[in-house]
Amino acid sequence: MITLQQLQELFYTSVFEHGSENHTTSKLGHYINETEGLSSIDHFNIYKGSITASLNRALREIYPVCNRLTGDNFFNAMGKEYMRNTTSRSADLANYGEDFQNFIASFKHTENLTYLPDVANLEWAWHRAFHAADESSIDLAALGKVPEADKPHIVFYLPVSASLIASEFPIQHIWQVNQSDFEGDDRVDLNEGGIKLLVWRKDYTMRIDPLDDVEWCMLKEIGTGHTFDTVCTHLCKHDPVLDIEKMLPILVQRGWISSFSIDD
Secondary structure (H helix, E strand, C coil): CCCHHHHHHHHHHHHHCCCCCCHHHHHHHHHCCCECCECHHHHHHHHHHHHHHHHHHHHHHHCHHHHHHHCHHHHHHHHHHHHHHCCCCCCCHHHCCCCHHHHHHHCHHHCCCCCHHHHHHHHHHHHHHHHCCCCCCCCHHHHHCCCHHHHHHEEEECCCCCEEEEECCCHHHHHHHCCCCCCCCCCCCCCCCCEEEEEEEECCEEEEEECCHHHHHHHHHHCCCCCHHHHHHHHHHHCCCCCHHHHHHHHHHCCCCCEEEECC
16 A cells, blocks of 8 residues: 555656656556546656646746757756756745756756856846845835934844846846847847846836945845844954945945844
8 A cells, every 4th residue: 555645756756757658657557547539647747748848938937048058959858857856845836846946057068158057047046036025125214213322233134026146157148148139239248247136126127237345245245134233243354445424325325235133
């Protein structure tokens, strides 16, 4: 007698194994009723095809630039291999493919596409920002009323949609020339240099903002969730001449800091 858990594990393994005549699929057939004109394996393969097609479609929609860079056939094959090696941990299809970047980095057939994992990282950040919760801008009036004694204990927060990305490749340029509405010269020199980016959503507008080294360091440090006093201490160790009091209002004005709290 097979247990429910064993049956579920057998079903899962059968969906993502290679071929339709493998051992687990054949074994699963004993637990599926046949109908006129369709064997138990035929019934299962219909379901298997629907599942794999849905997951592959989800990956193509989240990673359209990676799909375009590799071509449909290659991307579909890569997606199927990803499915076989990665278990979904969420019932929400919008969360599928979060670690696709890491899979691409370890996939032997993309080892010459050294920029592709970082492009995937950018696309996931875009997807994440698009689906992030809405939020209002920082309350400047409330910030201005914080007592002087409490200011060192302020904790600033990046937008909930924000992702900080650094790459040694020009991934923003790669992303731009592979948009469906792009017009112009689509050539990209991989040696043109790396880039640091903040990917986020401002109201209903998606943004990919390039950052200089100062902006990057400040946002990375603020993103740790430390108090402003600790943030300043760490930043001063990194760059003793950094004018934090001058830079902070700029970050706020650009919307890169969305809220704050007081750490008790």
